[in-house]
Amino acid sequence: xxxxxxxxxxxxxxxxxxxxxxxxxxxxxxxxxxxxxxxxxxxxxxxxxxxxxxxxxxxxxxxxxxxxxxxxxxxxxxxxxxxxxxxxxxxxxxxxxxxxxxxxxxxxxxxxxxxxxxxxxxxxxxxxxxxxxxxxxxxxxxxxxxxxxxxxxxxxxxxxxxxxxxxxxxxxxxxxxxxxxxxxxxxxxxxxxxxxxxxxxxxxxxxxxxxxxxxxxxxxxxxxxxxxxxxxxxxxxxxxxxxxxxxxxxxxxxxxxxxxxxxxxxxxxxxxxxxxxxxxxxxxxxxxxxxxxxxxxxxxxxxxxxxxxxxxxxxxxxxxxxxxxxxxxxxxxxxxxxxxxxxxxxxxxxxxxxxxxxxxxxxxxxxxxxxxxxxxxxxxxxxxxxxxxxxxxxxxxxxxxxxxxxxxxxxxxxxxxxxxxxxxxxxxxxxxxxxxx
Ligand SMILES: Cc1ncc(COP(=O)(O)O)c(C=O)c1O
Numbered sequence: 001x002x003x004x005x006x007x008x009x010x011x012x013x014x015x016x017x018x019x020x021x022x023x024x025x026x027x028x029x030x031x032x033x034x035x036x037x038x039x040x041x042x043x044x045x046x047x048x049x050x051x052x053x054x055x056x057x058x059x060x061x062x063x064x065x066x067x068x069x070x071x072x073x074x075x076x077x078x079x080x081x082x083x084x085x086x087x088x089x090x091x092x093x094x095x096x097x098x099x100x101x102x103x104x105x106x107x108x109x110x111x112x113x114x115x116x117x118x119x120x121x122x123x124x125x126x127x128x129x130x131x132x133x134x135x136x137x138x139x140x141x142x143x144x145x146x147x148x149x150x151x152x153x154x155x156x157x158x159x160x161x162x163x164x165x166x167x168x169x170x171x172x173x174x175x176x177x178x179x180x181x182x183x184x185x186x187x188x189x190x191x192x193x194x195x196x197x198x199x200x201x202x203x204x205x206x207x208x209x210x211x212x213x214x215x216x217x218x219x220x221x222x223x224x225x226x227x228x229x230x231x232x233x234x235x236x237x238x239x240x241x242x243x244x245x246x247x248x249x250x251x252x253x254x255x256x257x258x259x260x261x262x263x264x265x266x267x268x269x270x271x272x273x274x275x276x277x278x279x280x281x282x283x284x285x286x287x288x289x290x291x292x293x294x295x296x297x298x299x300x301x302x303x304x305x306x307x308x309x310x311x312x313x314x315x316x317x318x319x320x321x322x323x324x325x326x327x328x329x330x331x332x333x334x335x336x337x338x339x340x341x342x343x344x345x346x347x348x349x350x351x352x353x354x355x356x357x358x359x360x361x362x363x364x365x366x367x368x369x370x371x372x373x374x375x376x377x378x379x380x381x382x383x384x385x386x387x388x389x390x391x392x393x394x395x396x397x398x399x400x401x402x403x404x405x406x407x408x409x410x411x412x413x414x415x416x417x418x419x420x421x422x423x424x425x426x427x428x429x430x431x432x433x434x435x436x437x
Contacts, residue, residue, distance in 0.1 A: 007085050014083070025397055026052035043399040049303050061373045061401040062250060062394075066206070068251065070314075074306045075291075082294045084287055091282035101270075101279030102129040109292045116300045118339050119230050121242040126266040128273060129280055135292045136269075137200075138169055139194040139276075140200065143268035144222045145178040146196050154178040154222075155187060158200040161207055161217060161353070161381035163226070166200050183382055184215045191343075202226045204235045207381055207389035209349030211235065232300075233307030234350050236338030250288065304340065309346035314392050314399055318352055321403065325410045329355050352390040358390035364388045371409045375403060380384055 018026040022041035043052035043193065046059035046230045077084055096103055106129065109247040111122040130136040135386035145154040156170050160183040178198065187193035201223055205211040225243040227400030228251070229235060245265060273279065295303045324331050333347035354375065356364035365377050365388045392399060 006087075010085055015195055018079070021051060022063045023047075028106065032405040039300050045397055046397065046401055049291045057318055058372070059401075062398065063373060063375045063390040063392075063402050065376075066349075066391050068393045069398070069416070070310050070393050071303075071307060072395065072410070074303060076336045078294050081290055081297070083288045086283045086286060090286065095277060101273065102127070103285055103289065106289045106292075109289055109296075113292050113296055113300075116296045117232065117237065117304070118240055118248055119232075119237050120227070120248065121240050127405065128266065128269050129285070130273065132251050132281055133226065133247050134165060134169070135273075135276070136247050136249075137165070137226065138173065139269045139272040140224045140247065140265075140291060141170060141178055141198055142173075142175070142272055143265045144224065144245070145175070145199050152195055154196045154198050155181040155193065156198045156200065157181050157184040157187060157216070158202070158214065158382075159205075159266065161378070161383040161387070162200065163202055164376075164380040167382070187216065189220060197221045199223050200226060202228070204229045204347070205353045207376070207387075208353040209235070209329075209333050209347055209351065211336075229350055230339045231307070232304040232309050232338065233348065236336040236345050237340045237349050238336050250291070266396075267287075300340070308341075308348060311350070311392065312346075314403075315346075315348050317403055318392070318406065319408050321410055322352075325413055327356065327361070327413050328409070329357055329360050350393045351393070352392060354388045354390055356386045356388075362386055368409070371405045371412070373405045413424050 003345065009158075017028050017030050017032075020039065020041065022028060024078045025047035025303050026043035027042045028039040028041050030039065032042055034040070041052050043049070045062055046056050048056055050056045067194060087187045095101070098104070107127050108131075110127055114120045114122050128136065128139070128140065128329055131257065138345075141156060154177060156166065156178050157180075158166050164184075167180045167182070170178060177294045181193075184199060185191075189195065195215050197220060199214055199216045199221060201212050203225065204210060205212050206229065209229075214221075214225075222244065223245065225241065225246045227241060227246055228249045230237065230241060230248070255329065297303075319330065322328060331349075331353040333349060335344050337343070338345050340403065352428070354364060354368075355360075361367050363385045364376055365385070368388060373390075375388035375390045377385060377388070379385050382389070390402065392402075
């Protein structure tokens with residue numbers, strides 16, 4: 001027999017903070033700054049004041065980062081089922097009882113999630129749980145690279161446009177075992193580049209949302225499949241992924257990642273994890289376990305439907321605005337059969353890959369700055385500067401402001417176009433007049 005006692009003050013504290021009103025444009029947190037004995041509101045971008053009720057009109061619409069805040073309303077709605085309490089003595093040991101770095105329950109829950117969504121085969125696979133895909137990507141490149149051959153490091157490649165971290169990370173760690181070589185087509189065994197290749201395949205791709213396949217084949221090519229966005233929020237799921245090394249991340253939900261792979265690579269990646277972080281914090285694992293239980297509730301329908309509907313509405317609104325423009329375009333994505341939703345559906349990408357079509361608009365981000373928008377420069381993805389990536393996964397406030405400012409840009413174009421048309425018409429008229437005169 002027991003009576004609730006020591007969790008009472010913790011739960012009261014959590015609920016008190018959650019009850020602080022920030023006008024729907026911010027949030028107070030348990031570990032936020034305290035003023036007059038109370039945690040203060042942390043406002044969304046472009047909102048200020050003690051309760052975040054003041055809109056800051058001059059503020060920049062920041063569509064740069066892929067911060068997946070669009071799911072926050074889902075977790076607020078599911079507060080009761082997703083909350084955990086972490087006592088001070090929760091798993092103080094470095095290891096679990098079986099010496100592993102991940103709890104058996106969490107391992108099983110990850111497999112269940114993939115089975116429910118139908119996006120990856122996990123039977124007979126190892127799972128490594130990392131702090132995020134960023135850490136696992138480096139662990140994977142390191143594990144697949146040729147060691148002890150400083151004169152012939154593995155060549156790390158990705159198809160343009162590619163996720164900038166691949167280049168930045170490989171160059172930052174500056175290893176003798178692997179080097180970033182850029183676009184897959186610039187260096188491969190078919191065009192005279194000899195050596196061992198590690199190809200990073202991102203599907204759906206960041207930045208353009210296309211479902212991609214590996215380009216390089218054969219014994220000297222190893223592949224890392226980055227499936228960070230292979231979830232129904234962002235793409236139809238045409239088939240179960242069954243690749244050798246697959247990286248998934250829950251960062252678009254919770255900030256955590258996982259990977260499935262074969263024995264030898266598994267051992268090398270485990271060594272990397274042991275030497276870099278000695279596993280993921282136990283309270284994080286507990287939290288992820290709870291969040292995944294909510295994610296698979298009702299066969300995943302609630303969370304993934306929420307994610308899909310939100311992203312679909314955003315993509316539709318942006319596409320409608322962009323359809324009125326000739327100076328700017330966004331990528332086209334195919335509709336496909338989605339095994340998760342059991343129907344043909346369109347893509348609902350995490351990012352818009354915006355192109356400035358006019359010859360003179362060579363730096364597209366600079367053009368966007370004229371209406372107070374900033375995105376991520378195309379050159380970072382190995383592409384031309386006339387491309388910009390716009391993030392569609394941030395909060396509603398962020399998206400609404402982005403859409404409004406894109407609307408301004410397009411209406412400026414149409415007004416200009418209107419003026420141009422009148423001018424052309426007038427010139428024609430004057431011309432005719434002259435001729436007849
Ligand atoms: C393609 C791709 N891979 C990996 C990551 C990193 O994921 P994580 O946040 O889990 O480190 C991102 C994040 O934006 C991404 O876009």
